Amino acid sequence: MAEVAAEKRKSTWRALGLALTNRKTGYMLLFGFAAGLPYALVLGTLYAWLSDSGEIDLETMGVFSLIGLAYAFKFLWSPALDRIDIPGLRRLGKRKQWIVTAQLLIGAALTSLSFIAPSNETIGIFSLLAGLAAFASATQDVVIDAWRVDVADEVATIDLLSTVYQMGYRIAALVGGALALFLAERTDWPTVYLSMGALMLVVGFLGLWAPDADASAQAALSDEDRADPYGLRKAGQIEPRLRAYALGAVGLLWGWALLTVGIFMVRSLSSNPEARPDSVEFISTMGPLVVIATVVVPSLIAAWLVRQESKGTNLLAEPVPAQSSADRAMDHLYRALVLPLTDLIGRLGWAMVIVIALVLTYRITDAIWGSFAYPFYLGELQYTKDEVAVASKFFGVGALLIGLALGGYLLTAIGRMLTLTLGAFFAAVTNLLYADLARGGAVMQTVADNTGFTWLVVQLGGDERLSKLMMAIAGENIAVGVAGAAFVAYLSSIVSKGYSAVQYALLSSLTLLVGTLGRGALGQMIEEQGYFDVFILTTLIGMFAVVLCIIEWMRQARLGKRAGIVAPEAGTVPAE
Missing domain, CATH: 1.20.1250.20 (MFS general substrate transporter like domains)
Structure with a gap:
């Protein structure tokens, strides 16, 4: 053995x-x-x-x-x-x-x-x-x-x-x-x-x-297009009339989102400071609506279209070639806006709910608390700007690169889903390192002293107190590096090559949603209860992602076993 x-x-x-x-x-x-x-x-x-x-x-x-x-x-x-x-x-x-x-x-x-x-x-x-x-x-x-x-x-x-x-x-x-x-x-x-x-x-x-x-990617799609001169209008495809309705609804929602964001950008360029909107308020109020309009509702429409195909209803009995430039334009827009979602939902099925929940929660711990890092370092812990720059920017980035390298090795050695699960777990529990700092940092200081890290920091010009901050930042950043490597790999694995730009952009944008919405509530909690309780809460929230990783891992393992393989091929996920 x-x-x-x-x-x-x-x-x-x-x-x-x-x-x-x-x-x-x-x-x-x-x-x-x-x-x-x-x-x-x-x-x-x-x-x-x-x-x-x-x-x-x-x-x-x-x-x-x-x-x-x-x-x-x-x-x-x-x-x-x-x-x-x-x-x-x-x-x-x-x-x-x-x-x-x-x-x-x-x-x-x-x-x-x-x-x-x-x-x-x-x-x-x-x-x-x-x-x-x-x-x-x-x-x-x-x-x-x-x-x-x-x-x-x-x-x-x-x-x-x-x-x-x-x-x-x-x-x-x-x-x-x-x-x-x-x-x-x-x-x-x-x-x-x-x-x-x-x-x-x-x-x-x-x-x-x-x-x-x-x-590797576009050639297959182009071959399919050349082999099928009717494209979306061949027998067995959704009727053009139904596709037009779906495209109209999705197009209106995307058009509203683009117009809303565009107007905000134009107003932001105003020469009058008082006329400029608040970007934080805009993202927190309009951000969720934009995501609902461009991701949630179109996904429901796509799911309904996939259901129609699976039931064999509202499908073409024979090829119906495009009769005008308007027909061809509709096909083109349908490919751009609707097909990426129908492809994703068609492959994942109900597992799309698990995927979205995982995407929303996986980076929630660092996404929410990251905005309060500098107030915590500078205000609560009373470190200087130079000390924070050394600990967070130089030493912290080095620790993050170590975490990424470790994540890359683990992905190769133990597999994507186990690395994803471990990354979620360690990214969550390393919030406890900051909880210790919020209570004085006795544990972090003891670890730094007993490992010789405090001596090293002092020799390089720092003080003993800085060593416990650097120790906590190192632990978190290594964990975040492993989690980040695994999460990007996971997202990349569930999108299809034919629609990778749209599918990856949509999924990755969801990570912004919870982090943005949670910052206001977290700030209020810090004001009322202090940082210690916040770090305990973010640790517990992070465990939701761990549970979802295990559920997704079991789902992929079951599909792989059913198909006679160990894991899905990179870049694809078997259909549910």
Whole structure:
């Protein structure tokens, strides 16, 4: 038995080493870096530049509320990214055409920012360029997520690609955050943004040689389209009249959502600070409605359509070719807006309820409490800004990368669902480390002292008190790294390659919902009961995700056993 276990470990390391040298894995790391860099620069570091300028007040900075909104609602334009080609660039590949274009736009926007000194006179063009960078960055995120699903194979597995993507993303967060601040202190902000913009332009240029996703994902879909000249109008498909009703309802809901978000963005660009809406209030009030309009109700419509197909009602008895350009336009829109949902629900069935519940709860512990991290460190625990920067940004990012690497290994060694379950459990229980800090940190200090960590921190210039904060942050970030690697791999595994952009964007957007809604209640609880009770509560809430992971694990194991396989193929989930 020992020899078998040793051989299995060798096989795991051999497969991992082979995958890490794969060309796709290298580009996944590069694309992860490209996704994380603009996010750090436009949602964090940019505010430091505005503050240093001395001319922009906090009220005027509210104009940048639209920047975060681009990431929050990026799924709204994901159907276009799945179905529309950029003129003249289609030969680059279905995904690469959008990835490279977005990266070049980000580079151009960041570079252009370096030539503008932020002031009350230039804030309009400044915010416009920042908004363009954010929009292109959010677009890039959608397509990179789809590219990851499309190019995954037996060597560069979806699990490994998901881990490598997050490692690149976190490294970029360090470069665009801490390193950018370090450079700004020694040079100036225009130099920083010029350098970062040039770096993005180089990434965009290198992206031209990335593997083509068409080879694995889009070719099959294109072959199907060519083999079936009637497309959605062949025998056995939903009647065009019924599809038109479904498309009309879904189209109206998506149109309302796009219009609502668009109006908010335009109002956010107002030169009058008093006329600008509050982004936090908008996301907390309108965010759930947008998700209901674009995800929940369309999913119910899609489920009804799937039911019609399974019952054999309202189906075409014979092919009915499109008679006009309007018919063809309806087919195209139906493919973009409705088919991704019918495909997902058709494969998952009632298990879609489990998937949505898991998506809503898996990252809830860090999503909700993350907004209160700095008030906890600086206000409650009375650490200095420098101490928090060292513990959270430098040491914390290092611990997170270790967690991601561990998550990647566990995905290969013990499987996706066990890693997902362990990630949920440890991400939940590490909230108890912060509960200890809220009570004085006696346990964390004892652990740091007995492991020699306190001595190391003191030797490097810190004090004994800092060691317990760093110990807690290390524990949480390693757990979050494992959970993050597993969660991205899981989401990537349940979407289909033909509709990966829309399906992944829709599912990942749901993680925003509970975190946003819960922050207000959590803030009130902190005011009334203190941080200790909050950390106990978030630990208990995290256990819901653990239970759901076990249920989903059992479901997938049952389906795999029924099909005669151990686990679903990467990129797909067997139908219920």
